[in-house]
Amino acid sequence: MPASVTAFAEAMTTSSPGGGTRHLHLSPSLLSADFMNLADDVKKMEEGGADFVHIDIMDGHFVPNITIGPPVVEALRRATDLPLDCHLMIADPDRYVADFANAGATYITVHVEAAVHLYRTIDQIRKLGCRPGVTLNPATPLSAIEEILPYVDMVLLMSVEPGFGGQPFIPTLFRRARELRRMLDERDARGCLIEADGGIKLDNIREVFESGVDVVVSGSGVFGTPDPVETLRKMRKMCEG
Numbered sequence: 001m002p003a004s005v006t007a008f009a010e011a012m013t014t015s016s017p018g019g020g021t022r023h024l025h026l027s028p029s030l031l032s033a034d035f036m037n038l039a040d041d042v043k044k045m046e047e048g049g050a051d052f053v054h055i056d057i058m059d060g061h062f063v064p065n066i067t068i069g070p071p072v073v074e075a076l077r078r079a080t081d082l083p084l085d086c087h088l089m090i091a092d093p094d095r096y097v098a099d100f101a102n103a104g105a106t107y108i109t110v111h112v113e114a115a116v117h118l119y120r121t122i123d124q125i126r127k128l129g130c131r132p133g134v135t136l137n138p139a140t141p142l143s144a145i146e147e148i149l150p151y152v153d154m155v156l157l158m159s160v161e162p163g164f165g166g167q168p169f170i171p172t173l174f175r176r177a178r179e180l181r182r183m184l185d186e187r188d189a190r191g192c193l194i195e196a197d198g199g200i201k202l203d204n205i206r207e208v209f210e211s212g213v214d215v216v217v218s219g220s221g222v223f224g225t226p227d228p229v230e231t232l233r234k235m236r237k238m239c240e241g
Contacts, residue, residue: 024209024239026232027052027085027195029219030076031067031165038072039079041223048232052085052107054197054217056165057100059090062114063163070096070103077104085215087135087197089162090114094121101128109133109156109195112144122151133195137162138170142180149189154215155180159208160198165219169199174211181212202234209239 028050033041042053055073060066076084083106090096093110094117100108108130115121118134125132133154134145138161145155157176160167173196184192196213201221208216216235225231 022209022214024236025051025193025215026235027054027215027217028222028228028232029054029056029165029197029217031056032219032223034223038076041228042076042080042082044228045222045232046080046082048222048229049236050082050232052215053080053082054085054087054219055105056219057086057088057090058163061091062111063089065163070099073100073103073105083107085109085195085217087156087217088114089135092116094124097121097125097130098128101125101130105130107131107133107154109135109154111135111137111162112148113137113140118148119151122148126151133193135162138172142176142183146183149183149187149192152192154193154195156195156197156217157213158198159196159200162198166224167199169201169204173198173213174207177208177211177213202231202238205235206238 028045056067058065058067085107086100086105088110091114093115097108108125110121112134122132131153133156134148134152135156137158157173159170159173177194180194193214194212195215196208197217200208200216200218205216222228222231
């Protein structure tokens with residue numbers, strides 16, 4: 001990883017999102033970007049003040065859609081110094097985490113529903129030099145990750161069913177984020193980021209942030225607007241202004 005990315009990841013690990021002044025971390029999803037002009041859309045993300053680039057990786061097995069693989073992640077790594085937030089929506093993630101780590105991923109999150117041996121997968125991600133995270137579908141109970149919480153740097157709560165962009169927001173996210181924040185605080189794991197993904201737009205981002213979410217993923221809520229750069233700026237202002 002570039003030195004700037006490594007320093008950013010280390011800073012995020014030692015921060016305390018659960019205490020003191022909280023800051024919003026924006027992670028626009030490339031799933032809704034223009035795949036003919038990904039580099040241009042990444043530049044828009046940088047101009048709008050994005051903190052991460054969210055990359056949705058789907059295999060057509062775990063979810064009914066196919067997106068991109070390691071070669072595109074490698075190309076994105078050359079196009080930006082922003083941390084690459086790689087969300088693996090794939091079956092048997094153990095087979096591929098090394099490929100995405102070598103391609104330049106900063107964070108790699110895997111689904112608890114797909115990782116049969118979750119501790120081993122998380123351990124592998126960290127040994128490869130990336131920040132490990134775990135993802136839960138909307139109907140998966142938080143109890144499924146209690147044992148792995150001490151070992152991850154991010155928990156991604158889905159607020160839609162994974163697989164396609166543009167789905168309506170599932171409001172149970174608010175309760176789940178508040179409960180997860182409590183779980184992290186009780187374990188003194190405030191350095192673990194809470195991320196939310198799915199249906200987040202200007203009209204609900206403030207409530208998402210106030211529920212305890214640190215990292216907001218938005219695809220169509222950014223790239224489906226007339227001016228993605230201004231939308232990102234408005235999102236930050238709504239939460240921090």
